[in-house]
Amino acid sequence: MKPVNRVLLAFQIWDDKKNELQPLLKAGTTDERAVLALQLEHFRQAGHRLHQTVRPDEKPFLSLMHNQISRI
Secondary structure, three states: OOOOOHHHHHHHHHHHHHHHHHHHHHHOOOOHHHHHHHHHHHHHHHHHHHHOOOOOOOHHHHHHHHHHHHHO
């Protein structure tokens, strides 16, 4: 069985969180800046956790995560 790509899992978890936040965005309870701040924190924490233990098959995806962080 192939191990789970933890970087892709972090992206999937963020997508799930963002979907949960959509009703708050639509209702005006929160704004896009707050969601971006949450996204930045999520990816920074995930990158920090994975940095020391990243597997070779995860390295290209970790680069994608770092690009996402720098764009936010």
